[in-house]
Amino acid sequence: MFAAVVRSFENPPRYEEIAAPEPAGDDLVVDVLAAALHPRVRSSADGSHYESTGELPLVPGIDGVGRTADGSLVYFILADTLMGSMAERTVVDPRRCVALPDGVDPVTIAAAMNPAMSSWIALRKRIAFQPGQSVLVLGATGNAGRMAVQIAKHLGAGHVIAAGRDPERLAELEALGADRVVSLGGEPEAVDAELGAAADEASVDVVIDYLWGAATQRAIPAIVTRRSDRGRPLAWIEIGSMAGLELTVPSEWLRAARLQLVGSGQGSVPTREIAAELPALAEHISASDYTIDAVPTPLRDVQSTWTKPNSGERIVFVV
DSSP states (O other): EEEBBBBTTTTTTTTEOOOOOOOTTTTTEEEEEEEEHHHHHHHHHOOOTTTTOOOOOOOOEEEEEETTTTTEEEEEOOOOOOOOOBBEEEEEOGEEEEEETTTTTTTHHHHHHHHHHHHHHIIIIIIIIOHHHHHHHETTHHHHHHHHHHHHHHHEEEEEEEEEHHHHHTTTTTGGGGGGGEEEOOHHHEEEEHHHHHHHTTTEEEESOOHHHHHHHHHHHHHHOOOTTTTTTEEEOOOTTTTTTTOOOOOHHHHOOOOOEEOSSSSSSSHHHHHHHHHHHHHHHSSSOOOOOOEEEGGGGHHHHTTOOOOSSSEEEOO
């Protein structure tokens, strides 16, 4: 069979013929229909993800849509494995699969589930989120951030602020459910003032952060120092690190406001709890009219596609 194969962390995967996978125990072999190129997949393929073992060669891909031997359509999440989803076939654990209804678009499901899962799990499993609370999405113009705006509204957020740099994508977010948008692309002092004022006016309860690094280094004090009621709890959920991997946390941030810093990702939520959330999320995505910029791309084009500049669209490899 053919698959995308990583043989060096310095080079993109190549389309190669490899041996077909063999299932063990209760595992199943599925024909892969669609597998999305997420940031998490890229970090595994270049060895930079915190769960990376450094083993090569590997087939990238952490999830996808496939068809089982009996013809059932499923969305699956893979355990840490060298045999990922960017292949004609892969091995899946039935406990990590969700049956999909007939007629759904595999490309849409493959594109949406992973980015939607980030905010869905964060709000449902990492904090005690309550309907009516106010949410700020930091990094809202990325694919996961756009989904987070829509997910937060679906889960009952009373007010959603979307903050990001891309002006065109930012302008689209009000139609997707954002009550207010804030551009992060201006002069730093002006951005700090607008972001802090918007967060205070909405009495933000939760920040979903896809940026971290230098962006969050400015955003936290900008919001905390302008907070009218510093005793009001503020849950800051770190999910992504598009603006940097590290952050210096002065002690005054934690003493001067009721700030709770938590992370949400692989390891912070037990696998069984993530798996338990998949059916509801898959059903919701299947039944909802989400705006998803998915671009179906033949798997054989993986090497040339991998190195193209990121246009904000979600690449989905199809076999």
